[in-house]
Amino acid sequence: MLIISPIPAFNDNxxxxxxxxxxxxxxVVDPGDAGPVEQALNYHGLNLVGILITHHHFDHIGGVAELAHTRNIPVYGPDNPNIKGITHPLRDNDTVELSTCQFKxxxxxxxxxxxxxxxxxxGDDENPALFCGDTLFVGGCxxxxxxxxEQMYSxxxxxxxxxxxxRIYCAHEYTQANLEFARAVEPNNRKLQEQVMQVAELRxxxxxxxxxTxxxxxxxxxxxxxxxxxxxQAASDRDPSSSASPIDVLRVIRAWKDNF
Structure with a gap:
């Protein structure tokens, strides 16, 4: 079991x-800014012993150098030599043990x-946990x-x-905007309509x-x-030249979301 907590950073990370x-x-996972991490550590009396990175964008790696500067700690991340500071490059299907839990x-x-x-x-409360960075969001991708x-669909x-x-631990608070788009795609989805109300109350x-989840x-x-x-059908209405294949549908709705 893990205790998993969010540290807000920037506008919505x-x-x-x-x-x-x-x-x-x-x-910590994807520390784009060292300041909020240091504040959380000091406030709760915690000791940082490792960093996990999902990808190379600055809002996910910007705080790594500062956090690791005075600490001899491992930094796990993609096998990408362009990301400075990674001490333990990881590839598909590798496993690592962190906080007595094995991560794939x-x-x-x-x-x-x-x-x-x-x-x-x-994970949290014995539920499986996924730290998915910016691949999967609540209501989006x-x-x-x-x-x-094709890669994203896979x-x-x-x-x-x-x-x-x-439990899905993504890296951004994009949910309300994502669900607004989701309703444009599936206006008759009752579970989606219920989630929109729940999210509005939370925010x-x-x-x-x-x-x-x-x-x-x-x-x-x-x-x-x-x-x-x-x-x-929504993808076809948006782009009549598209096919009904799941990959093509994803392509169309992702492009639609880019300009929504």
Missing amino acids: YIWMFHSPDSREVF ILATPGHTLDHIAYFTDS GRLFEGTA SLSRLASLPGHT SENRPTVPS LRKELDTNPFLRSNQPEVI
Whole structure:
């Protein structure tokens, strides 16, 4: 079991911090800014013992050098030599043990080519946990900055095969905007309509909408539902030249979301 907590950063980033209940030694995921991490560590009396990186974008790695400067700690991340500071490069299907939990590394290209995710069977409250960076969001997925729709579809399909009660710890508070788009794609999705109301209440209280669960995402996230009739029809209406293949549907709705 892990205690997993969000550290807000920038306008809408979450830096995830986790540790075992009986330990003050913590890991952080995607520390784009060192300042909020140091503040959280000092406030809670915790000791940083490692850093996890999902991909090379600055809002995910910007605080690594400062956090590691005075600490002899491992920095785990993609096998990308262009990311400075990584001491333990990771590849698809590698495993690492952190805070007494074993994490499996999943290559998830699409948003970037080097993107990886970290999955463990023993997360918060014994639920599996997935630190997925910018591949999968609550109600959405990452922009295709470097990869293709085919790569993103493959990555999302891989994540969709995880246990339904897996908790999804993504790196941004994009949920309200994502669900607004999801409603444009699937206006008749009742579970989506319920989630919109739940999220509005959470945000009115300035509370995080993350984590979600994979089961909820499979019911409401259009980027995990590119094989569903209403999503296929929405893609066809948007681009009549598109096919009904899930990859083409994802391509169309991702481009639609880019300009929504």
